[in-house]
Amino acid sequence: MKIRLAILGQGLVASHFEAGLERLKDGDMKPYGVPLANFPLPYRPEDLEIAVSYDVDNSKVGRSAYDVAMDLMGKEFPVPRGLKDIEVRRGIHMGSARGMPYSATGLEESRGLDAAVGALVDDWRSLGVDVVINVITTESGSAFGSADKLKEAVRSHAPNLTASHVYAYALAEYASARGGASFVNSIPTPLANDEGVIGLYREKGAVVLGDDGATGATPLTADILEHMAERNRKVEFVVQFNIGGNTDFLALTDPGRNSMKELTKSSIVDDILGYDAPHYIRPTGYLEPLGDRKFVAMHLSYLSFNNALDDVYVLARINDSPALAGILVDLARLAKISLDRGVRGTVYQVNAFYMKRPGPLGSQSISKIIAFEGLKKWLGSGS
Numbered sequence: 001m002k003i004r005l006a007i008l009g010q011g012l013v014a015s016h017f018e019a020g021l022e023r024l025k026d027g028d029m030k031p032y033g034v035p036l037a038n039f040p041l042p043y044r045p046e047d048l049e050i051a052v053s054y055d056v057d058n059s060k061v062g063r064s065a066y067d068v069a070m071d072l073m074g075k076e077f078p079v080p081r082g083l084k085d086i087e088v089r090r091g092i093h094m095g096s097a098r099g100m101p102y103s104a105t106g107l108e109e110s111r112g113l114d115a116a117v118g119a120l121v122d123d124w125r126s127l128g129v130d131v132v133i134n135v136i137t138t139e140s141g142s143a144f145g146s147a148d149k150l151k152e153a154v155r156s157h158a159p160n161l162t163a164s165h166v167y168a169y170a171l172a173e174y175a176s177a178r179g180g181a182s183f184v185n186s187i188p189t190p191l192a193n194d195e196g197v198i199g200l201y202r203e204k205g206a207v208v209l210g211d212d213g214a215t216g217a218t219p220l221t222a223d224i225l226e227h228m229a230e231r232n233r234k235v236e237f238v239v240q241f242n243i244g245g246n247t248d249f250l251a252l253t254d255p256g257r258n259s260m261k262e263l264t265k266s267s268i269v270d271d272i273l274g275y276d277a278p279h280y281i282r283p284t285g286y287l288e289p290l291g292d293r294k295f296v297a298m299h300l301s302y303l304s305f306n307n308a309l310d311d312v313y314v315l316a317r318i319n320d321s322p323a324l325a326g327i328l329v330d331l332a333r334l335a336k337i338s339l340d341r342g343v344r345g346t347v348y349q350v351n352a353f354y355m356k357r358p359g360p361l362g363s364q365s366i367s368k369i370i371a372f373e374g375l376k377k378w379l380g381s382g383s
């Protein structure tokens with residue numbers, strides 16, 4: 001059985017995901033960076049098929065994922081020709097790319113929001129899409145709190161509607177007509193943390209996993225914090241920052257977008273240690289020559305026995321987009337498996353391992369080492 005995917009946001013993460021999947025199918029690489037690659041799941045990575053992709057950048061819409069990926073990463077990574085079959089169609093904008101250095105237009109600008117949502121639902125129906133994956137530019141947005149408020153915001157085209165909320169709403173409409181579908185939210189906009197989306201998904205028969213894929217430095221910090229907590233060391237402060245040169249980091253130079261990341265990254269300290277040690281955890285800057293290999297620095301200071309003061313320093317250069325692309329290979333499969341198991345709403349055990357801000361709202365952030373055990377238990381339990 002295949003899983004048919006639609007991708008939102010044909011950027012670097014999407015390009016690495018699509019290229020990596022094709023290379024896996026071609027036997028051209030091993031599935032390193034896919035946590036459950038060797039775990040027996042009902043679907044293999046090779047069962048994932050990308051049916052369509054969406055973007056709002058006018059220089060990408062209408063081209064193939066191959067052409068876009070060649071421009072974005074073709075100098076550093078092989079781009080399989082299979083990506084020529086993935087068409088980049090126009091998505092819904094809602095201002096999410098405002099201020100970015102390219103011209104962007106959404107479907108809703110020519111035909112209105114209701115017709116734009118309808119067009120997406122029609123697309124997904126004709127392509128037999130099972131799972132929609134959100135990797136659009138980080139946007140500023142907040143939760144609606146109830147399904148009624150979210151529906152009303154879509155009905156009245158409220159100014160606080162984000163592109164992600166509209167896509168998630170379209171998925172609910174699609175799931176209701178089709179008898180189920182899933183949404184993976186890899187960006188910080190609260191969807192799995194929004195009772196509005198969760199309530200709507202329970203009602204319409206859909207699953208949402210989210211929010212904000214946990215890759216790179218944040219899971220490492222979470223696991224180091226767990227180590228400190230287990231040894232009853234008193235953490236004095238944590239500093240963790242990233243500087244990168246990709247367009248995601250460029251987008252984060254906007255304070256509204258950056259604060260979304262700070263929100264998703266900072267909850268780990270209090271949740272894991274049980275007290276709020278002073279911390280500064282956020283992407284701090286954009287420096288173009290760094291490209292997609294971000295510079296990560298971490299400094300953690302703690303008290304051990306007899307009040308001795310110790311320090312841990314970590315310095316790293318991490319390929320940003322492939323890290324998220326690798327976990328999407330699991331998330332796409334887990335989104336379908338959750339639906340097959342009859343889940344409606346979200347799955348904390350999946351979110352806790354893969355997400356920076358695991359839904360539903362109010363869930364604790366736990367270390368990734370502990371979350372992985374919970375995930376395996378959930379997978380083994382069959383429900």
Ligand SMILES: NC(=O)c1ccc[n+]([C@@H]2O[C@H](COP(=O)([O-])OP(=O)(O)OC[C@H]3O[C@@H](n4cnc5c(N)ncnc54)[C@H](O)[C@@H]3O)[C@@H](O)[C@H]2O)c1
Pocket residue numbers: 008009010011012013014054055056057060091092093094096097135136137138139163186187188212213214215216246247248320321322323324
């Ligand atoms: N390791 C990681 O790279 C990582 C980790 C966690 C989360 N994320 C999230 O993944 C997302 C994508 O990262 P990226 O590096 O691929 O960024 P990117 O800038 O390369 O790609 C984003 C793409 O989304 C498109 N877009 C913007 N608004 C859109 C809309 N409304 N509909 C459709 N497409 C839209 C842009 O035109 C662009 O092509 C970001 O939101 C980021 O926060 C990335």
